[in-house]
Amino acid sequence: MTTVRIDKDGLLTLPAALVEQLGVAGGGELTAELDAAGQLILTPLPERAAASPASLAETVHRKNLAAGIQHIKGVGPKLVEALQRIGITTLEDALYHLPHRYEDRRELRSVASLRPGRTEVFEAIVVSATTSSTRGGRKQYEVVAGDETGTVVFRWFNFNQLWMKKAWHAGKRGIFIGEVNQFGQRREILHPEVEWLSAEDDIQAVMARDPATYGRIVPVYPLTEGLHQKAMRHIMKQVIDAYAGAVSTVIEPEVLQRHHLLPLADAVREVHFPAADNDLEALNRGATAAHHTLVFDEFFFLELGLALKRRGFTMEAGIAFEVNHKYTKPLLKLLPFSLTHAQRRVLSEIKEDMMAPYPMHRLVQGDVGSGKTLVALLAALVAVENGYQVAIMAPTEILAEQHYLNIHGWCESLGVSVLLLTASHKGKEREELLERVRSGSAAIIIGTHAVIQEKVEFHRLGLGIIDEQHRFGVLQRGILKKKGENPDILVMTATPIPRTLAMTVFGDLSLSVVDELPPGRTPVLTKIYAESRRHQVYGLIREEVARGRQAYIIYPLVEESEKSELKAAVQMAEHLQSAAFPELKVGLLHGKLKPEEKEAVMADFKAGEIHLLVATTVIEVGIDVPNATVMVIEHAERFGLSQLHQLRGRVGRSSHQSHCLLIASDRLSDDGVKRLRVMEATTDGFRIAEADLEIRGPGDFLGTRQAGLPDFRVASLLRDGRILEEARREAFTLVERDPELKLPEHQRLKEEMLKRWGGRLELAGIA
Numbered sequence: 001m002t003t004v005r006i007d008k009d010g011l012l013t014l015p016a017a018l019v020e021q022l023g024v025a026g027g028g029e030l031t032a033e034l035d036a037a038g039q040l041i042l043t044p045l046p047e048r049a050a051a052s053p054a055s056l057a058e059t060v061h062r063k064n065l066a067a068g069i070q071h072i073k074g075v076g077p078k079l080v081e082a083l084q085r086i087g088i089t090t091l092e093d094a095l096y097h098l099p100h101r102y103e104d105r106r107e108l109r110s111v112a113s114l115r116p117g118r119t120e121v122f123e124a125i126v127v128s129a130t131t132s133s134t135r136g137g138r139k140q141y142e143v144v145a146g147d148e149t150g151t152v153v154f155r156w157f158n159f160n161q162l163w164m165k166k167a168w169h170a171g172k173r174g175i176f177i178g179e180v181n182q183f184g185q186r187r188e189i190l191h192p193e194v195e196w197l198s199a200e201d202d203i204q205a206v207m208a209r210d211p212a213t214y215g216r217i218v219p220v221y222p223l224t225e226g227l228h229q230k231a232m233r234h235i236m237k238q239v240i241d242a243y244a245g246a247v248s249t250v251i252e253p254e255v256l257q258r259h260h261l262l263p264l265a266d267a268v269r270e271v272h273f274p275a276a277d278n279d280l281e282a283l284n285r286g287a288t289a290a291h292h293t294l295v296f297d298e299f300f301f302l303e304l305g306l307a308l309k310r311r312g313f314t315m316e317a318g319i320a321f322e323v324n325h326k327y328t329k330p331l332l333k334l335l336p337f338s339l340t341h342a343q344r345r346v347l348s349e350i351k352e353d354m355m356a357p358y359p360m361h362r363l364v365q366g367d368v369g370s371g372k373t374l375v376a377l378l379a380a381l382v383a384v385e386n387g388y389q390v391a392i393m394a395p396t397e398i399l400a401e402q403h404y405l406n407i408h409g410w411c412e413s414l415g416v417s418v419l420l421l422t423a424s425h426k427g428k429e430r431e432e433l434l435e436r437v438r439s440g441s442a443a444i445i446i447g448t449h450a451v452i453q454e455k456v457e458f459h460r461l462g463l464g465i466i467d468e469q470h471r472f473g474v475l476q477r478g479i480l481k482k483k484g485e486n487p488d489i490l491v492m493t494a495t496p497i498p499r500t501l502a503m504t505v506f507g508d509l510s511l512s513v514v515d516e517l518p519p520g521r522t523p524v525l526t527k528i529y530a531e532s533r534r535h536q537v538y539g540l541i542r543e544e545v546a547r548g549r550q551a552y553i554i555y556p557l558v559e560e561s562e563k564s565e566l567k568a569a570v571q572m573a574e575h576l577q578s579a580a581f582p583e584l585k586v587g588l589l590h591g592k593l594k595p596e597e598k599e600a601v602m603a604d605f606k607a608g609e610i611h612l613l614v615a616t617t618v619i620e621v622g623i624d625v626p627n628a629t630v631m632v633i634e635h636a637e638r639f640g641l642s643q644l645h646q647l648r649g650r651v652g653r654s655s656h657q658s659h660c661l662l663i664a665s666d667r668l669s670d671d672g673v674k675r676l677r678v679m680e681a682t683t684d685g686f687r688i689a690e691a692d693l694e695i696r697g698p699g700d701f702l703g704t705r706q707a708g709l710p711d712f713r714v715a716s717l718l719r720d721g722r723i724l725e726e727a728r729r730e731a732f733t734l735v736e737r738d739p740e741l742k743l744p745e746h747q748r749l750k751e752e753m754l755k756r757w758g759g760r761l762e763l764a765g766i767a
């Protein structure tokens with residue numbers, strides 16, 4: 001904060017430090033305005049360009065979009081800091097900082113023709129200015145202004161009275177901008193922007209002097225504290241005028257033509273300061289040719305990287321397994337059922353990859369209960385038949401343990417040795433286990449990420465299987481790969497990932513989908529219950545248990561802390577046992593139990609000795625107890641839809657009718673209810689995933705950034721799915737023609753791709 005003084009002639013002298021900060025040390029013009037709160041805002045005006053656009057200075061700057069934003073006139077240290085907060089450090093960052101909406105200021109309107117709901121620009125004269133109180137006793141400043149056609153009211157609620165009185169009084173003329181509201185006959189604008197005109201000012205001349213603000217479709221930018229829209233617009237105008245010409249794409253002209261793309265520089269200009277003939281609505285939807293061009297450009301290089309990465313894998317030497325049926329045939333005989341068509345199809349896709357002399361990188365996607373575990377086991381046995389080891393990695397100990405129990409059960413009779421390795425194996429026991437892995441006496445090694453720890457050495461790792469991939473990063477895939485000599489990698493996920501997301505996050509994997517559930521399943525009935533109808537939920541639990549069935553009650557992560565989550569679950573279990581269901585056996589499962597304890601609880605539940613299992617979300621993935629037919633989820637509103645779907649997948653695993661009961665707060669908002677209704681309406685994992693993606697956005701959908709989701713500058717996965725597919729097709733076709741981008745005409749494409757995505761896609765080998 002700096003104190004400044006106005007002398008008796010009304011002149012304001014700015015201290016040197018402030019002049020420096022404003023970036024006008026060499027002299028220049030500022031615009032001055034009072035904002036709604038009566039704060040004075042000074043914004044440096046760009047110097048009126050004397051030189052032609054293609055001046056020497058511009059040519060020099062052309063090469064240097066990496067230069068800092070402080071090179072823009074008027075951007076001093078304070079603004080640099082603010083701009084940095086919204087991701088703008090360089091000139092290039094600024095070029096790609098897109099407006100999030102647009103305002104139509106093409107026309108100067110008369111007061112009578114102001115349209116409600118629009119942001120309008122008009123000239124008017126202040127008729128009256130008064131302070132008054134609303135009926136609620138709130139102070140407000142009210143101004144009536146008008147022209148020969150009519151009047152309009154301006155209103156402020158937070159204001160500095162002294163300033164307002166000085167600035168706004170009858171007789172003053174100005175250009176006003178603001179969003180028009182209609183109340184009955186009266187039209188109002190809340191704290192309009194104003195530019196005062198003196199008696200001799202010619203309005204057209206004033207407007208012509210500030211082409212970033214008047215006479216056009218105006219961009220509205222995302223802002224941050226200390227950065228005002230008007231200042232931002234002036235900064236952007238300068239950046240665009242001087243530097244947009246410096247961007248160009250290296251995408252081939254045929255491709256640009258095929259997709260009706262603009263030259264990149266034009267697209268950048270248009271997206272910031274659209275020509276007057278643009279369709280405002282298309283602009284606001286991000287659906288203009290300019291938007292399309294920028295989005296395509298961004299997706300294309302990502303997909304090019306993914307295509308190269310996938311090609312890179314297939315060019316490495318890998319293991320060519322033989323399918324000799326030594327173990328797989330006997331296992332299929334052992335099963336009390338036959339494989340579904342989908343399981344068979346996916347399995348043959350996997351086998352084909354395994355037989356090829358390149359490393360496999362395949363993603364198997366299948367809804368909960370579609371039988372992925374069995375597919376994975378059959379793939380594992382192919383590797384074992386060839387004398388190789390297999391590592392199976394699960395995200396939680398409980399899941400690893402369950403995989404172990406299932407797989408161990410099947411493999412024992414086949415004479416295949418299976419070993420479980422988790423973080424809870426310590427000391428001597430651990431040493432022994434590691435020795436069995438090292439010596440090769442264990443064929444299938446199941447575990448959590450303990451499996452990829454440094455100390456673990458495999459005798460001969462041929463296949464790595466990662467279950468529930470989205471909890472692991474791309475990194476883990478890489479480490480697992482290094483535990484053998486280019487082993488095959490199979491990734492399994494139960495989250496039905498919408499196509500656009502899968503294409504960016506897992507774009508370097510081939511995809512198999514298990515799109516069929518084993519027969520004889522009855523769809524789960526889902527119903528939302530308000531907290532106040534809890535007794536009905538308990539009634540249903542009682543009925544089902546009386547029929548010999550079992551139930552889960554799930555507790556979410558309550559308020560961030562794991563501790564309180566635990567407490568809530570423990571208290572719930574106690575309460576249910578002592579008060580609600582004294583006649584039943586209630587069990588408790590949570591992440592803080594020792595592995596033996598967890599195993600004991602799971603074993604009891606599986607054996608039917610526990611009727612009602614209270615659990616935290618540790619059971620979210622993979623738990624398989626077909627006799628359980630009731631899934632109660634407490635505080636359902638706190639879960640993502642995909643997570644609810646996963647939980648619901650724990651029931652409905654037999655021919656008995658199953659129920660999923662979502663208990664939600666009595667005070668749940670309409671939106672919250674609407675969201676949960678998706679669960680009632682469908683059991684289709686893809687539809688749920690898509691709804692979830694729409695509501696929560698891609699980052700949240702996958703849980704963490706770690707999931708490998710790239711940050712896009714301009715593209716949106718929700719909005720631009722179609723463009724993504726187009727860009728992917730072009731990129732993959734190109735890599736098909738020139739698998740390593742060796743042709744001279746593709747060198748610049750490759751460089752550009754590496755520059756943008758190289759580090760993030762771990763493409764070191766490709767360069």
Ligand code: ADP
Nearest residue numbers: 337338339340368369370371372373374518624
């Ligand atoms: P996912 O891991 O895909 O959620 P699971 O592998 O846990 O599904 O399979 C769920 C249940 O279905 C398991 O009890 C499994 O034994 C059984 N199952 C798997 N394949 C079949 C099939 N083809 N027919 C009948 N039951 C099957």
Ligand code: MG
Nearest residue numbers: 372373494622
């Ligand atoms: Mg599973």
